Amino acid sequence: MSKINLLIKKKYKYELLENGFSNKDISIGKKVLSSKRITMAQHTRNFENQFARKLNVKHALMVNSGSSANLLAVFAAGNPLKRNHLKKGDEVLVPVLCWSTSIWPLVQFGLKPIFVDIDIDTLNIDISQIEKKITKKTKAIMLINVLGISSDLFKIKKIAKKNKLILFEDNCESLGTKLKNKYLGSFGNYASFSFYYSHQITSGEGGMITCDNDKDYEILFSLRSHGWFGGTRFYSRKFKSYNKYAKKFPKLDPRYIFSNSGFNLRPTDIQAAIAHNQFLRLDKLKKMRNINRNLIINKIKKSKFWDNQFKFISPSKDFDPSWMGLPILINEKFKLKKNTFINYLDQTGIETRPIISGSFVNQPAVKLYKLNIKNEKFKVAQKVQDLGFLIGLHTSKISKKKLQLIHDAFYEIDKI
Ligand SMILES: Cc1ncc(COP(=O)(O)O)c(C=O)c1O
Numbered sequence: 001m002s003k004i005n006l007l008i009k010k011k012y013k014y015e016l017l018e019n020g021f022s023n024k025d026i027s028i029g030k031k032v033l034s035s036k037r038i039t040m041a042q043h044t045r046n047f048e049n050q051f052a053r054k055l056n057v058k059h060a061l062m063v064n065s066g067s068s069a070n071l072l073a074v075f076a077a078g079n080p081l082k083r084n085h086l087k088k089g090d091e092v093l094v095p096v097l098c099w100s101t102s103i104w105p106l107v108q109f110g111l112k113p114i115f116v117d118i119d120i121d122t123l124n125i126d127i128s129q130i131e132k133k134i135t136k137k138t139k140a141i142m143l144i145n146v147l148g149i150s151s152d153l154f155k156i157k158k159i160a161k162k163n164k165l166i167l168f169e170d171n172c173e174s175l176g177t178k179l180k181n182k183y184l185g186s187f188g189n190y191a192s193f194s195f196y197y198s199h200q201i202t203s204g205e206g207g208m209i210t211c212d213n214d215k216d217y218e219i220l221f222s223l224r225s226h227g228w229f230g231g232t233r234f235y236s237r238k239f240k241s242y243n244k245y246a247k248k249f250p251k252l253d254p255r256y257i258f259s260n261s262g263f264n265l266r267p268t269d270i271q272a273a274i275a276h277n278q279f280l281r282l283d284k285l286k287k288m289r290n291i292n293r294n295l296i297i298n299k300i301k302k303s304k305f306w307d308n309q310f311k312f313i314s315p316s317k318d319f320d321p322s323w324m325g326l327p328i329l330i331n332e333k334f335k336l337k338k339n340t341f342i343n344y345l346d347q348t349g350i351e352t353r354p355i356i357s358g359s360f361v362n363q364p365a366v367k368l369y370k371l372n373i374k375n376e377k378f379k380v381a382q383k384v385q386d387l388g389f390l391i392g393l394h395t396s397k398i399s400k401k402k403l404q405l406i407h408d409a410f411y412e413i414d415k416i
Contacts, residue, residue: 003339013349014402016325016392020202021274029274040225043269045235047276048208054279055183057191057210059217062272063224066172066194067101068265069207070142073190074105076219077140077166081260083215086111086166090139095125096381098144098360102170106142107369114138115361115371117378123313123327123355124151126380130159140166145174145184146356147390148200148323149315153179153187168192172207173356175200176286176322185210190220195275198392200322201282203275206267214240219260227262286322289393293326296391299403305411309334327355329387330413340416342389348409350391358385 032043044062052060063069078086086092088110094103096115106113116133119126123146130141141160143150153169160167169188177184185191193199195206211217218239222228229242246254278285297312311329315321330338345352357363359381361372391406 011349012351013405014351014391016351016353016390017198018392018394018396020197020278020395022277025274025277028277029270032270032273038268038270040266040272041269043276044267044272047272047279050276051208051279052210054282055186055210057186058212058214059220060208060210061217061220061224062267062275063207063209063265064267064271065205065265066170066192066196066199066207067105068263069172069192069194069209070101070168070170071105071108071263072209072220072223072265073168073192074109074111074142075261075263076216076223077168077190078109078111079219079223079260081215081219084164086139089137091135091137092140092142092168093125093130093133093138094142095144096359096361096378097123097146097356097384098142099170099172099356100360100363100365102142102144103360103371107371111140112137113142113371115376115378117380118384119151120329120380120383121313122149122151122315123147123384124149125156127151127155127159130156131163134163134165138163138165140168142168142170143188144170144172144356145177147173147313147325147327148177148321149313149319150174150177150179150184153184157187166190172196172199173324174322176282178320180318181320189213189216195271195278198324200285200324201275201278203267203271203278206271206275222260223262224265225262226264227258227260229257229259282322285395288395288397289323290321292393292398293323295398295403296326296393296406299407300410303407303411305414307414309413310410323393325353325390326393327388327390329384330389332387334413335386337413337416338387338389341413344412344416345409348405348412350406350409352389352391355384355388355390358388 048060091112091114092106093116094113097118103113116129117126167188169191171185171191172194174184191210193208195203245257
């Protein structure tokens with residue numbers, strides 16, 4: 001197979017990412033900057049409240065990235081203040097088509113990720129494999145909801161309940177998707193979200209973590225910020241523990257009690273104000289991405305050249321998807337031409353990327369940390385790596401010219 005040889009510096013005609021910011025996003029950000037109150041405060045609090053309300057979850061806590069949200073979730077689930085918390089050496093099931101920082105918080109805590117293959121129709125964890133991988137040591141599942149859709153989370157929730165497993169939902173790629181009218185990111189004990197540039201909404205960098213349990217929220221809250229109930233001026237001091245510690249340690253200034261270990265994963269109020277403004281138009285952005293997706297798929301499938309050269313992921317009617325990019329699998333018969341095809345798209349001005357990072361066990365970091373010592377093979381994820389790629393989905397309507405560009409470039413696959 002030829003090497004992928006991308007012209008990174010070139011200006012693409014159809015980019016993975018468009019400019020995600022409106023003029024209003026930027027002016028709101030500037031206003032916060034001019035106010036000179038930049039650190040986490042009222043804008044963060046307002047955004048968290050609105051986020052929790054829309055997703056119908058009890059608590060939302062903003063952080064500085066999706067990776068930080070995963071880190072916080074894992075360390076909160078393993079915190080000594082949590083009943084039946086995770087312990088070093090516990091096993092956590094993870095789909096092998098995942099992002100790096102879905103896994104590293106597990107390893108950093110001392111947990112053991114156990115990879116599970118995926119389902120080719122959804123690109124998400126293969127539910128039929130989950131129970132086969134559960135052992136006495138399994139204590140959690142770290143799900144990744146891929147690019148705007150998920151597995152059947154109602155079924156997975158039942159499996160988790162039956163086996164007393166903590167459910168993490170890495171929902172960094174699927175903000176706004178509903179499954180049977182319930183938002184993804186409201187199924188797990190903890191769910192994470194990313195507001196990095198290419199995601200459903202963006203503040204450049206940023207993330208959120210949600211949960212329904214009050215005690216979990218208190219732990220997350222203190223871990224986010226130095227192991228402290230600091231910053232409470234913008235949060236009601238209703239935490240039961242806040243008053244409990246204040247009474248128990250009367251010699252300490254109640255504003256400066258450190259009840260836990262901690263990080264500093266706080267966002268700035270600038271990020272919160274921008275992300276909040278984007279969040280207000282999430283439904284519109286979602287609708288536009290859906291329209292563009294249908295236009296691209298129809299242009300390809302209704303072509304006179306259509307002969308199943310490509311496979312698009314088509315979720316069941318139970319989903320109301322909020323896409324992050326358009327994943328595509330080329331027909332198996334073109335497997336050996338894939339890199340030549342990707343290079344061709346690149347040279348034509350169409351930017352692509354792999355689907356997440358491919359099968360994660362192929363990454364050198366997995367070897368470095370000996371996470372797959374038995375050299376287990378994951379056939380379906382490997383297939384997705386060998387046949388899959390992604391193009392962008394933008395939030396303004398795609399032009400006829402760009403549709404034609406994609407159509408013509410895609411059908412070169414028959415000729416190269
Ligand atoms: C599934 C998944 N999890 C976590 C992350 C990390 O998010 P961030 O870039 O905000 O740290 C990403 C980022 O793209 C992701 O796709």
